[in-house]
Structure formats: C-alpha cells, structure tokens
Amino acid sequence: MENVSIGLLGFGTVGSGVVHIINAHQDRLEHQLGCQVSIRKILVQDPTKPRKVDLKDAVLTQDVNDIIDDPTIDVVIEVMGSVEDTKDYVSRALRNKKHILTANKDMMALYGNELLQLAQENEVDFYYEASVAGGIPIIRSLVEGLAPDRLTNLMGILNGTTNYILTKMSQEGRDYADVLKEAQSLGFAEADPTSDVEGLDAARKLKILASLGFSMDIDLADVSVTGISNVTQNDLEFCHQLGYSMKLIALANRDNGKVEVSVEPTLIPHEHPLAAVNNEFNAVYVNGEAIGELMFYGPGAGMLPTATAVVSDLMTVIKNMRLNVTGNSMTPPQYEKNLKTDDEVAAKYFVRLLAVDIPGTFAEVTTLFGQNDISLEKVLQLPVANEAHAEIVVTTYKTRKSNFNKVLQALENSIAVKNIKSYYRIEGE
Numbered sequence: 001m002e003n004v005s006i007g008l009l010g011f012g013t014v015g016s017g018v019v020h021i022i023n024a025h026q027d028r029l030e031h032q033l034g035c036q037v038s039i040r041k042i043l044v045q046d047p048t049k050p051r052k053v054d055l056k057d058a059v060l061t062q063d064v065n066d067i068i069d070d071p072t073i074d075v076v077i078e079v080m081g082s083v084e085d086t087k088d089y090v091s092r093a094l095r096n097k098k099h100i101l102t103a104n105k106d107m108m109a110l111y112g113n114e115l116l117q118l119a120q121e122n123e124v125d126f127y128y129e130a131s132v133a134g135g136i137p138i139i140r141s142l143v144e145g146l147a148p149d150r151l152t153n154l155m156g157i158l159n160g161t162t163n164y165i166l167t168k169m170s171q172e173g174r175d176y177a178d179v180l181k182e183a184q185s186l187g188f189a190e191a192d193p194t195s196d197v198e199g200l201d202a203a204r205k206l207k208i209l210a211s212l213g214f215s216m217d218i219d220l221a222d223v224s225v226t227g228i229s230n231v232t233q234n235d236l237e238f239c240h241q242l243g244y245s246m247k248l249i250a251l252a253n254r255d256n257g258k259v260e261v262s263v264e265p266t267l268i269p270h271e272h273p274l275a276a277v278n279n280e281f282n283a284v285y286v287n288g289e290a291i292g293e294l295m296f297y298g299p300g301a302g303m304l305p306t307a308t309a310v311v312s313d314l315m316t317v318i319k320n321m322r323l324n325v326t327g328n329s330m331t332p333p334q335y336e337k338n339l340k341t342d343d344e345v346a347a348k349y350f351v352r353l354l355a356v357d358i359p360g361t362f363a364e365v366t367t368l369f370g371q372n373d374i375s376l377e378k379v380l381q382l383p384v385a386n387e388a389h390a391e392i393v394v395t396t397y398k399t400r401k402s403n404f405n406k407v408l409q410a411l412e413n414s415i416a417v418k419n420i421k422s423y424y425r426i427e428g429e
C-alpha cells in the first residue's frame with residue numbers, strides 16, 4: 001500500500017483543518033503509516049469561494065457521486081454537516097465499501113446505530129471521534145481505555161459556543177448576543193447556532209457518550225434539555241456571590257441500573273474542576289466503579305483541534321487497512337434502557353424570584369418549600385429599587401426533582417410571588 005486516497009465531503013472549518021493537517025504533517029503520517037495520504041476530491045457548495053488552505057492536487061466538485069462512486073477513493077471523510085442528505089451520501093459510500101469518518105454528531109445521534117450496522121455489513125471502518133468534544137479523545141477513551149469498568153457518572157461541558165458565551169458574560173460582563181456573534185466568527189458555533197444555545201448540540205453529544213459509557217441504547221429524546229438563552233447577567237452575578245460558576249452541563253448518572261440524562265445550565269462550586277473550564281474549552285468528568293475519578297479537558301471545537309480527532313481516526317483506519325481488519329465492530333448494548341423517574345432524580349437547586357414586598361411574604365415563600373419537603377440551605381432577601389417588591393434568592397439542600405417541580409408550581413400560584421425569575425440545578429458538591 002503506497003498511497004491512501006481520501007475524498008472529503010465539506011471544506012469549511014473542519015474540512016480545511018483536515019486538509020491542512022494532512023498536508024503539513026505528511027512526514028509524520030508517512031512515518032507512522034508507511035504510506036502516503038492524499039486528498040483527491042472535495043465536495044463543496046461553492047467552488048468559487050476563497051479557501052483558507054492550499055488544495056495541493058485535490059479537485060473541488062459539486063457532485064457527490066464524483067467521490068462516492070470513485071473506485072480509487074479508499075476513505076470518505078464527512079465534514080459537511082446536516083442530516084438527511086448527508087446520511088444518504090454516507091450510506092451510499094458505505095455500500096461502495098468506503099471507510100467513513102465523520103464529525104457529524106447530529107447524524108450520529110439520530111442514525112449512529114444504523115450507520116455502524118451498515119459499516120459492519122459492508123466490512124468497512126466507521127469512526128466518529130470528532131463528533132464529541134472536538135479534540136478530546138473521549139470516545140476512544142470510553143470504548144477502549146475504560147472498557148472494563150462500569151461508569152456511574154459522566155458530567156461534561158460538551159458545547160464550546162455556550163461555554164464561550166457563559167465565560168465572556170460572567171468574566172467580562174458582556175452581552176449575550178454580542179458574544180454569540182463572536183463565537184460564530186471564530187468558527188465554534190453551528191451554521192444555525194440555535195442548536196448550540198438551546199442545548200441540543202450538547203444533548204446529541206451526551207446521547208453518544210451516555211450510550212457508550214453506560215452500554216445502553218439511549219435515545220436523543222431521553223435527554224431532558226434546557227439551553228442558555230434565558231440566562232441573564234443578574235443570574236450570573238447571584239451565582240457568583242453564592243460561590244458558584246454557571247456552566248451548560250451535560251449530565252448522565254447511573255444508580256441501581258437506572259440512568260438520568262440531562263443538559264441544562266447548572267451551578268458548579270468555584271472549586272470544582274469543571275468550574276475552571278472556560279471559553280470554548282470542553283471537559284468530561286467521569287466516575288467509574290473501578291477507576292474512580294477522571295477528567296478529560298481540551299479544545300472542544302475549532303478548525304485544528306477537531307481536525308486532529310478526524311485525522312487520528314484516519315490513521316486508525318489506515319493501520320486497520322494494512323492489517324486487513326476492520327476495527328469498528330459494534331458491541332450490542334449490555335443493559336436494557338432503564339430511565340429514572342422524577343422521584344428518583346435528586347439534586348440541589350437555586351431559585352430566584354420576585355416577591356410582593358409586604359410583611360409575611362418571606363415566611364410564606366420559605367413555608368412553601370417546607371410544605372414540599374425541601375430544606376433551604378441559603379436564603380437572601382434584597383429590596384428592589386423603586387418597586388414594591390423584594391428579590392428572594394434561595395438554594396436548597398438535595399431534594400427529589402418531583403418535589404422541586406411541585407414547589408415551582410406552588411410558587412407560581414402564590415399571591416406572595418410576582419414571578420419566578422430563574423431556577424437552576426446545582427451539582428458537584
């Protein structure tokens with residue numbers, strides 16, 4: 001094997017990084033693989049667009065068949081995004097016996113099992129390391145490094161865009177919309193950033209990690225999702241005063257065989273390792289029965305970090321090709337899916353509300369928590385300038401999610417409460 005030929009679907013942020021690494025690190029690839037790696041054709045929408053990296057001998061095309069039907073192409077790298085058309089291209093490439101690499105978590109969260117099955121049937125490789133946490137080799141670590149263990153808890157900052165926004169809002173007091181634009185121009189955000197800010201991108205990544213980590217076929221619809229678009233500067237200031245940083249946390253935990261999977265803005269104590277993960281960086285904090293605690297940290301998005309994960313998968317495929325094996329054999333889930341009910345989910349919470357500033361209000365509010373079996377850890381009452389209201393901020397001790405939902409309802413219905421401004425889960429204590 002003197003040369004391995006690649007077809008690339010997409011030449012945007014990640015695709016440009018893949019081309020750059022393959023060209024600039026060719027000596028390293030040749031040394032480790034004993035063959036040359038060349039990019040033959042690249043699928044794009046607009047071939048006239050100026051490109052960030054040198055194409056070398058690669059040819060741009062607008063016709064996907066030029067790549068998936070080309071018998072000289074061994075490996076197809078999908079970095080174009082989207083789901084339905086892309087899944088069709090990938091399926092056809094698999095049937096044409098091309099090895100596939102992808103960074104596409106949207107497609108993997110919905111059709112990962114089907115595509116892996118198709119790869120197995122066609123005896124080709126299928127790897128997707130870059131689809132979760134950019135440059136952090138978390139999928140390989142779960143599938144290989146932690147393979148003998150049973151995981152109990154997985155807590156991650158899996159979206160670079162939202163972590164960038166929350167960091168800049170809390171550390172520099174900057175405006176949400178302004179920081180989102182910056183994250184888009186830096187190439188972290190998705191083409192439509194709604195999936196970043198509303199938590200869906202993190203949920204897709206969590207679906208992939210939790211299914212692998214707990215060996216359970218978890219569906220995207222099982223992940224309860226809340227994004228960061230309603231987080232305000234005031235929320236961040238109160239959290240800070242109470243000793244917490246706010247992060248969009250993707251959480252999966254397992255107790256007695258039952259799991260919970262959720263993505264939501266969450267308060268983490270300043271001293272927790274995840275609180276120090278800032279800007280576009282990602283991290284995954286893992287607990288296993290045998291290994292104990294582990295934390296993976298690194299760049300979760302961006303051109304070169306994500307491309308490093310893709311090219312690392314490419315090197316695995318080429319090593320497999322040399323050995324004439326495929327390395328992606330799917331292990332069927334070991335456990336039946338068993339999700340926790342709200343009675344079985346336990347957490348601490350932060351609530352901020354605007355109360356009517358009359359005698360007895362404060363007692364009324366705290367009584368409602370007590371009536372729902374929730375003990376309060378901290379309570380702050382602050383007058384609101386020029387208004388007949390007071391702001392009340394409480395943090396609870398650990399309680400059942402079902403009780404917490406009941407107290408929210410009771411607060412909504414209470415004449416002592418004008419409105420609930422925000423509430424967040426607290427983790428990591």
Ligand SMILES: NC(=O)C1=CN([C@@H]2O[C@H](COP(=O)(O)OP(=O)(O)OC[C@H]3O[C@@H](n4cnc5c(N)ncnc54)[C@H](OP(=O)(O)O)[C@@H]3O)[C@@H](O)[C@H]2O)C=CC1
Nearest residue numbers: 010011012013014044045046079080081103104301302306
């Ligand atoms: N950006 C990041 O940091 C990360 C991205 N990912 C994932 O990687 C994938 C790619 O992301 P990214 O590089 O940011 O995306 P970009 O939007 O930067 O690039 C997409 C590329 O695909 C091409 N393309 C899109 N649709 C079509 C189509 N229908 N036909 C032909 N070409 C098409 C575009 O062509 P043209 O250039 O002509 O417009 C462009 O080159 C996505 O799945 C994303 O979720 C994963 C981890 C990190």
Ligand SMILES: N[C@@H](CC=O)C(=O)O
Nearest residue numbers: 159160161188190301
């Ligand atoms: N939009 C994503 C890109 C990587 O998956 C993010 O912000 O993390």
